[in-house]
Amino acid sequence: MADGPSTGAARRTVAPVVLVGLMGSGKSTVGRRLASRLDRPFVDADDELVRRTGRTVREWFAEEGEPGFRVAEAELVADLLAAPGPAVIAAGGGAVVTPSTRALLTERALVVWLRAGVPFLVSRARRKAHRPLLDDDPATVLARLEAERTPLYEEVADVVVDVEGFHHGAEKPKRALAARVAELVLEAEAEAVHR
Numbered sequence: 001m002a003d004g005p006s007t008g009a010a011r012r013t014v015a016p017v018v019l020v021g022l023m024g025s026g027k028s029t030v031g032r033r034l035a036s037r038l039d040r041p042f043v044d045a046d047d048e049l050v051r052r053t054g055r056t057v058r059e060w061f062a063e064e065g066e067p068g069f070r071v072a073e074a075e076l077v078a079d080l081l082a083a084p085g086p087a088v089i090a091a092g093g094g095a096v097v098t099p100s101t102r103a104l105l106t107e108r109a110l111v112v113w114l115r116a117g118v119p120f121l122v123s124r125a126r127r128k129a130h131r132p133l134l135d136d137d138p139a140t141v142l143a144r145l146e147a148e149r150t151p152l153y154e155e156v157a158d159v160v161v162d163v164e165g166f167h168h169g170a171e172k173p174k175r176a177l178a179a180r181v182a183e184l185v186l187e188a189e190a191e192a193v194h195r
């Protein structure tokens with residue numbers, strides 16, 4: 001790379017933090033708290049897609065199918081990652097299935113994977129308006145998605161956080177998890193500066 005060490009470090013320091021993980025892992029909830037702790041703007045990709053296109057996630061799936069939704073999602077993530085300045089972004093759970101998105105995440109973002117097992121996710125990821133994939137049989141679908149996506153999350157993640165321990169062990173799990181993720185993000189950023 002042509003960048004000198006300080007330019008490279010500066011670029012990495014403001015890289016967006018992107019949360020990835022399966023539905024119900026806490027990307028939206030933890031992302032919002034993390035952004036507030038780090039004092040950086042927060043964007044939830046699912047909400048932002050709805051805001052920008054005027055179509056809900058469910059409408060996207062119904063009208064364009066999952067492939068159409070994935071194209072729109074990939075364009076949005078590319079746009080968010082091109083924006084200058086620091087940010088915390090909660091990706092959609094399936095954003096990593098698109099190869100161009102994985103390439104951009106690897107190149108431009110500090111990626112945090114919120115990892116959790118299927119039974120835990122089933123208890124958390126209720127059938128919701130923005131989760132059409134969970135309409136029928138959440139446990140079976142989440143098990144399939146876990147098998148398909150685990151290698152993809154592994155591929156892009158800079159930081160991995162197991163969320164279940166926080167849920168079972170902490171009095172205020174959301175706060176504890178956001179605090180731990182903030183700590184890990186700051187550590188990873190400091191390491192990037194000294195690289």
Ligand SMILES: Nc1ncnc2c1ncn2[C@@H]1O[C@H](COP(=O)(O)OP(=O)(O)OP(=O)(O)O)[C@@H](O)[C@H]1O
Pocket residue numbers: 021022023024025026027028029030046090091092093124125130131166167173174175177
């Ligand atoms: N650390 C936590 N402790 C307790 N409950 C949590 C925690 N994080 C999230 N939750 C709850 O779990 C549910 C799922 O979390 P959330 O909606 O943030 O998941 P998500 O990863 O954004 O899912 P999706 O990909 O479907 O948008 C929410 O009801 C949320 O309040």
Ligand SMILES: O=C(O)C1=C[C@@H](O)[C@@H](O)[C@H](O)C1
Pocket residue numbers: 022023046057091092093094095130131132133
């Ligand atoms: O895991 C997924 O494939 C999805 C997760 C949600 O965040 C939404 O982006 C949508 O329901 C698809």
Ligand SMILES: [Mg+2]
Pocket residue numbers: 027028029046090
């Ligand atoms: Mg979410």
